[in-house]
Amino acid sequence: MSGVAPLMAAARNYAFTLNAEAMPKGVYAGTVNIGAAIDRSAGLRAMTANGIELDPRFPSIDPDDIAGEIWTLVTKRDRVEVILPPLPPV
Secondary structure (H helix, E strand, O other): OOOOHHHHHHHHHHHHHHHHHHHHHOOOOOEEEEOOEEOOOHHHHHHHOOOOOOOOOOOEEOHHHHHHHHHHHHHHOOOOEEEEOOOOOO
16 A cells, blocks of 8 residues: 555645636635644644653644634635645755
């Protein structure tokens, strides 16, 4: 099995294509990819419920920051994709 990468690539491709086709009608489509634990979430509580500490290198993100990025995507409509937290420069 190849994992989730092909599925994620297909979903990303679909969002870009859908946005390009729907934009002339005033419809926006975008995608938000989150590669972190979400602070104050049930998922993070479950991961740390037994007192197990997360690897400090594993990022976490505030849900308010996620909401802000989504708001920016929807209001500006200047990009189709946002990756959170941002990837470090190469």
